[in-house]
Amino acid sequence: MSVFPPAALQTQNLVLGYQRTTIIDQLNTEIPHGQVTAIIGPNGCGKSTLLAGLAKLHPAKQGQILLDGRDIARLSPREMAQSLALLPQDGVAPDGMTVADLVRFGRHPHTGLLRQWSKDDQQAVVEAIATADLSSMADRPLTTLSGGQRQRAWIAMALAQATPLLLLDEPTAALDLGHQIEVFELIRQLASEGKTVVMVVHDLASACRYADHLIAMRTGTIIAAGAPKTIVTPELIHQLYGVHCRLIPDPVSGTPIIVGVQRSIEKLEE
Amino acid sequence: MATTFLSRRMLIGVLAALGLLAIVVLLSLGVGSDNTIGFAQVLAVLQGAGDDQSRMTVLDLRVPRTIIGCFVGVALGAAGALLQSAARNPLAEPGLLGVSAGSATAVVISIALGASLDNLQVWIAIVGALLGCSVALGVARMSGLGDDPIRLVLAGAALSSMLAAVSSVILLTDQRTADEVRFWTIGAIAGRNLSSIQPAIPVLLLGLAVALLLARPLAALALGEKVASGLGQRPKLVRTGVMISVALLVGSATAMAGPIGFVGLVVPIAARAIVGPDIRRALIVAVLLGPSFVLLADVLSRIVARPTETPLGVISALIGAPILVLIVRSQRLPAL
Numbered sequence: 111m112s113v114f115p116p117a118a119l120q121t122q123n124l125v126l127g128y129q130r131t132t133i134i135d136q137l138n139t140e141i142p143h144g145q146v147t148a149i150i151g152p153n154g155c156g157k158s159t160l161l162a163g164l165a166k167l168h169p170a171k172q173g174q175i176l177l178d179g180r181d182i183a184r185l186s187p188r189e190m191a192q193s194l195a196l197l198p199q200d201g202v203a204p205d206g207m208t209v210a211d212l213v214r215f216g217r218h219p220h221t222g223l224l225r226q227w228s229k230d231d232q233q234a235v236v237e238a239i240a241t242a243d244l245s246s247m248a249d250r251p252l253t254t255l256s257g258g259q260r261q262r263a264w265i266a267m268a269l270a271q272a273t274p275l276l277l278l279d280e281p282t283a284a285l286d287l288g289h290q291i292e293v294f295e296l297i298r299q300l301a302s303e304g305k306t307v308v309m310v311v312h313d314l315a316s317a318c319r320y321a322d323h324l325i326a327m328r329t330g331t332i333i334a335a336g337a338p339k340t341i342v343t344p345e346l347i348h349q350l351y352g353v354h355c356r357l358i359p360d361p362v363s364g365t366p367i368i369v370g371v372q373r374s375i376e377k378l379e380e
Numbered sequence: 381m382a383t384t385f386l387s388r389r390m391l392i393g394v395l396a397a398l399g400l401l402a403i404v405v406l407l408s409l410g411v412g413s414d415n416t417i418g419f420a421q422v423l424a425v426l427q428g429a430g431d432d433q434s435r436m437t438v439l440d441l442r443v444p445r446t447i448i449g450c451f452v453g454v455a456l457g458a459a460g461a462l463l464q465s466a467a468r469n470p471l472a473e474p475g476l477l478g479v480s481a482g483s484a485t486a487v488v489i490s491i492a493l494g495a496s497l498d499n500l501q502v503w504i505a506i507v508g509a510l511l512g513c514s515v516a517l518g519v520a521r522m523s524g525l526g527d528d529p530i531r532l533v534l535a536g537a538a539l540s541s542m543l544a545a546v547s548s549v550i551l552l553t554d555q556r557t558a559d560e561v562r563f564w565t566i567g568a569i570a571g572r573n574l575s576s577i578q579p580a581i582p583v584l585l586l587g588l589a590v591a592l593l594l595a596r597p598l599a600a601l602a603l604g605e606k607v608a609s610g611l612g613q614r615p616k617l618v619r620t621g622v623m624i625s626v627a628l629l630v631g632s633a634t635a636m637a638g639p640i641g642f643v644g645l646v647v648p649i650a651a652r653a654i655v656g657p658d659i660r661r662a663l664i665v666a667v668l669l670g671p672s673f674v675l676l677a678d679v680l681s682r683i684v685a686r687p688t689e690t691p692l693g694v695i696s697a698l699i700g701a702p703i704l705v706l707i708v709r710s711q712r713l714p715a716l
Contacts, residue, residue, distance in 0.1 A: 165610055167610070186612075188612035189612075190612065191611055192612070195610065196606070196609075197607075198606035198610060200605065201604045201606075201607045202602075204602050204656075204657035204658070206657060207656075212603075215600055215603060215611060218596070218612060219611055219612040223593075271611075
């Protein structure tokens with residue numbers, strides 16, 4: 111028996127891609143239990159593909175993904191959805207759909223022909239809406255909510271799945287600063303309640319501030335993984351994005367903030 | 381917070397649809413292309429009385445066509461609701477997409493090859509519907525077309541025209557086939573007896589059962605393909621199921637009454653207007669509203685050109701086409 115708990119998710123020599131193209135190549139990584147992991151990297155580096163692969167939306171071409179030690183290739187989509195909730199970016203809510211309507215979909219993996227809607231399902235929906243702080247808006251159509259509230263409603267749907275793992279693809283894309291913070295603070299709260307969260311994030315400062323564990327990717331491979339304070343360096347930023355910068359600690363959280371980003375290295379040398 | 385899927389709106393929708401259906405069934409039994417047999421005679425016949433003329437008209441003509449109209453309406457209403465939801469397109473309708481035309485052309489070809497409308501093999505109509513359905517949805521998936529609802533309809537119109545041309549050529553060159561199917565190709569529920577539609581009934585019910593099973597995964601698919609996968613659904617399997625269900629429904633409806641357009645367009649739109657866009661609710665209401673639309677169109681077909689009857693397919697198009705124009709002209713197509 112290992113002293114450390116096994117990783118919530120583990121990839122072994124994972125290869126992902128479409129027909130002939132390979133997007134993720136020979137990837138080995140671990141998603142730690144009960145923490146917030148952020149996947150960062152330039153556009154097209156395979157972040158979203160990795161996230162979708164972890165949720166088994168794409169089958170692995172080679173290698174495997176272990177979910178609590180079990181190979182996910184052996185799990186049905188429904189079994190996957192009972193232990194792992196994925197919030198992709200392509201979500202669209204039909205006109206007139208209310209918060210509660212949406213969140214109820216989170217119970218889909220737990221209900222069906224043979225297992226009808228029960229009090230437990232209702233309970234899970236009410237709790238998910240409360241966690242996302244939307245109880246007063248449960249019956250409002252999503253179209254009447256602010257961007258941040260709408261995103262929290264989608265997260266509430268994933269929460270209603272009642273899974274130990276939550277995968278979020280750019281949960282703050284297209285949100286203004288205030289709404290981004292709403293969503294990130296909700297994510298921190300979920301982690302403090304024991305959820306394992308994996309998110310693809312574009313903004314590095316937010317990734318450093320709100321994640322415990324970073325996975326930095328470029329062209330389908332991981333070039334660094336670990337705590338933000340230990341792995342984020344000007345060299346890493348240059349490797350990822352081809353730009354030069356300086357890092358200063360956030361005076362409040364102590365996490366790295368990137369300043370003076372430019373394409374040449376002039377004036378950045380101390 | 382509304383606690384279950386059976387909301388008040390749903391209850392009202394179901395009751396309204398059932399109420400409408402009851403009224404329309406009465407009209408279908410009581411209104412003829414001439415005034416000789418009205419509600420009083422119908423009531424007498426249903427109680428076992430009435431003269432021979434009334435008995436024959438009601439029991440051999442009006443009752444069968446009312447029952448056939450109900451089946452056809454259920455099938456086309458359900459098929460339209462499924463297709464619109466799966467294609468995320470409020471204009472995706474079996475008639476407009478060429479599914480009905482595929483089915484009808486297959487039947488015309490089979491009759492030209494020696495079959496007869498009276499012992500029509502329902503599976504021929506189903507295979508035709510399946511081909512039409514896969515061509516239409518295949519075109520819709522081609523890059524650039526999927527985003528624009530109107531172009532899907534254009535593709536369907538092209539397919540329908542081509543299939544209609546095939547049918548026309550056969551009918552022009554083959555007098556026997558032309559005589560056999562002249563009225564059938566326009567779409568009609570008159571003049572068919574219950575025994576001739578019997579083989580299609582189990583197929584229709586099977587298609588309906590598949591449709592009801594698909595409602596839940598389709599509702600999840602409405603949130604987006606990846607979202608649905610994340611919820612444990614299999615989008616490809618669901619879409620294949622939709623094609624099969626639509627083919628069974630449209631094929632059996634076409635075998636019963638010929639190709640009837642616009643039912644699958646108007647009925648689901650009305651259903652969504654009553655109970656909202658969720659396919660689980662809209663499907664049930666569409667199934668209940670479909671017969672009303674078909675029977676209403678059929679009643680109109682008896683009275684617009686008295687004493688002759690206008691084919692049902694013509695009336696359906698007269699009602700449906702302006703509604704299609706209204707939808708296309710509206711500023712914003714409703715998102716599905």
